[in-house]
Amino acid sequence: MEKEFDGLDEAFDNDANVIENSEPFELFNKWMELAEKHEINDPNAMALSTVDADGMPNVRMVLLKGMDGESFTFYTNSESQKGNELAHNMKAACVFHWKSLQRQIRIRGNVEMVSADEADKYFNSRSRGSRIGAWASQQSRPISHRNELKMAVVKEAARFNIGKIDRPDYWNGYKITPTYMEFWMDKPFRLHDRAIFKRQSPSEAWSYSKYFP
């Protein structure tokens, strides 16, 4: 028994106390800073889950583009599968998993669209190619051949020429305001650490608890 659990103390080091006394958005930022140093790419990639009109869940990766201490923002095509699912049910869950850190953060909450001004600002910060791509791609709809996409890109590039490329109405930002944030850390013997921050609504204070791994 003793030999099997050699190193058990490592599973119960003081990281947990640090977490307990943190504010979850600040803690998120600290973990993201670490991920930015250690991940080989896209530390801001998160799996985003929504549900369709029949209640069937769906999941795909998106990039986190903003965290203002209240909400987590990503951008997408509102006419895509996820866009339609969100139009039907403005709730989402997302998870960050950083292999280099062996940590994950789970988030659940209600979703709102960002203002047109905020979406414009982010859209205008993107490369010209990405902005043309947003016009050319009918995200999540069938395509006969990849050439159809190429032709759409050529057509949109010619249409805009060197002119200003406005944000398409269907290209929007969404922000998830969490009522649940869970910080998970890998520990020896799969005795992982799970720290949970919960609240009934965003206007309420967080409650803190630990879950068995």
Ligand SMILES: Cc1cc2nc3c(=O)[nH]c(=O)nc-3n(C[C@H](O)[C@H](O)[C@H](O)COP(=O)(O)O)c2cc1C
């Ligand atoms: C690492 C990564 C990041 C991605 N980021 C985004 C994103 O920020 N926005 C987006 O619309 N799609 C993004 N995608 C593509 C989506 O995963 C997905 O294929 C696309 O949005 C269509 O999903 P839907 O049909 O469920 O709407 C990303 C994919 C990967 C692998």
